[in-house]
Amino acid sequence: MKDITFLLSKWGQILQKIENNNGIVHQIEIEKKATIQEIEAKEKEIGYQFPPSYKYILSNLGKSLAFYYSFSDDTIIPSEFNEIFSGEINWDIDSLQNLNMLADELMEDGEDYGATLRGKLEFSHAGNGDIYAFDMSVEGAEKPVVYWEHEEDTVTYIADSFIDYLFRITELGCIGSEKWQFEYFLSDTGLDTTSTAAAKWKRWFESFSETTIDDVKNNMEQLMAFVVYREKLDEESIDYFRKFNRNELFDYLLQELDKKESFKDQKIICEVIGKVLGNYAETWVRSLWEAKQDTMDTRLRSFLTSMCLSKNEGLTLVCNFLEHESNKKITGYDALSHLGDFYSRDVILWMENHVKFPVTEGWDELFVRSNFSWDNIERWTSLEERHEVTAIHALEKYVHEKDSANNFSFVISGLPSKSDFINFLVKLQTKQVLKKRILSLENAIQNINIFY
Known part of the structure; x- marks a missing residue:
């Protein structure tokens, strides 16, 4: 029973940590323990003998368990783990499903997929409809936990047993149930809690805290990271940016702009340049028009032009560009994306x-x-x-x-x-x-x- 006490303690600590940092927490809900008679009746109904570690959890912890959390918007998760946003564990004895039946139904419907469901026993599912199951075709009493992706019809090995799965996912902070959240830590043997990526994630998870603007307001790099992560530049952030040396800030922003590849990240940086520096950056913005350049999205160039050059000069440049590039077949969306920030x-x-x-x-x-x-x-x-x-x-x-x-x-x-x-x-x-x-x-x- 020490293992169950340990898991419950760790789950409580994880949820408390998320709650302390303003995340969304759905507390642990546990149904009463299953009796031997209930388990045997369910086995007869399903047509499978349940794996020993699963029966152990049902009879010593509960017939069902569910909890969920999501990080707050102001928790800056490391960029290499940017698909992780939540955590979840759930199972329910009443939701068990022999997937042979589903495979048969798909075949009857003429679907050209679903064969990988055969020999599997579903015990839980992810929020996107993917399935957690035991691979009952494997020899031996214990059965490995696998994950079936409904869109790809593929099966991924997760853990050697149910109790092994609970310990592995718990060590990783019970990260979200969809594969794209935990695939950073997958290997041929399932969830790998000892990999370099897992070690980095665990170190971050152990020490993370919600970031507020007061935490980063005096550090240019941290403030920029904060704004980029939240994808929002508000008046308070603008005021703090204006307290930095303009020349140093401008040089830093140009370096960051050169590093970023995604449009949304580049857009936030351009917003800082336009709304914080304004006409201080006019020479640079004008140079974007004078020399042929393919590094910046033209929509961002138009935005910078609206913010950093005079209205007459800026509108002339952007309107001429639209008319020339479109051969006078300008769409409404193009016009909006290039002229919408002039407010003129x-x-x-x-x-x-x-x-x-x-x-x-x-x-x-x-x-x-x-x-x-x-x-x-x-x-x-x-x-x-x-x-x-x-x-x-x-x-x-x-x-x-x-x-x-x-x-x-x-x-x-x-x-x-x-x-x-x-x-x-x-x-x-x-x-x-x-x-x-x-x-x-x-x-x-x-x-x-x-x-x-």
């Missing part, structure tokens, strides 16, 4: 010549993000259909943004009185034929107070 009504003027159907694929959002005025609404509803529809969907999007809790503070300038605005919308609505446009305008009318 000059963008709306440019859009007049380029907007096209479907306007809901970026054009309507760009119209909103360009701080449209009442004059813009009046003008666009008097132009061609593509302009009118853009304005209609922009009004609907404005209502949605205002109604959501995302701190959308943009106020439309020059609005007429509420009654005049309603009359305008009603007249516009009567012109529409398509139900979607009629409903969009009805939504604006019903939520007229949002505009004021």
